[in-house]
Amino acid sequence: MKSVLIAYATRYGATRYLAETMSRLFAEAGVAADLHDLRSQGPLGDLSLYDGIIIGSGIKAGRWCKEAEAALATLIDTSLPTGLFVSCFEAYKSGEEQAAATYIVPKAAMLDTPPKATVALGPVFDLRPGLTLGFMEKRLYNAMLGRTRKEGIAVPDGEVTPLVSEDDLKRFVEEFLE
């Protein structure tokens, strides 16, 4: 595999951070990984340049971003190898396996050919200035943050803190390239 596309949709920036980290891990493995933000750049374009396609989404109220769902729907009968990942609190709270069963397995079942690699990753707190949240979103975001800090994990204001296992990310990239 020489080049892959990582297309992602994010509401609070976590999935972008994870897509960028994945892109770096692919580069370290000698594979060029382009990034495509489905919310700001629009739907997937021509994939003929790529040897594989990865779709990532954040989870809100149990749902993928609709832009990532739409991208996945266009890949149902693709001949390209696919990979799927999500960012969600469930992966931190209950573990990768349970989060994947909830948020990835039903999406993977949509594809004619099963994805080569899947992973449910935890959230990434981005506490730098600039994140705008609605009232309910702020309550849920702060509840998630409060719970994490209560468990003794440092999540400093003004910084980006991933609650993500680097090993899970590496395993995903390795499986995709196998």
Ligand SMILES: Cc1cc2nc3c(=O)[nH]c(=O)nc-3n(C[C@H](O)[C@H](O)[C@H](O)COP(=O)(O)O)c2cc1C
């Ligand atoms: C309003 C709101 C709703 C959320 N709902 C869920 C949920 O249903 N399940 C879950 O596991 N995580 C949930 N989360 C946590 C997000 O999935 C987590 O913050 C993730 O990193 C978001 O990814 P994104 O920033 O790329 O959108 C929620 C977070 C917020 C702020």
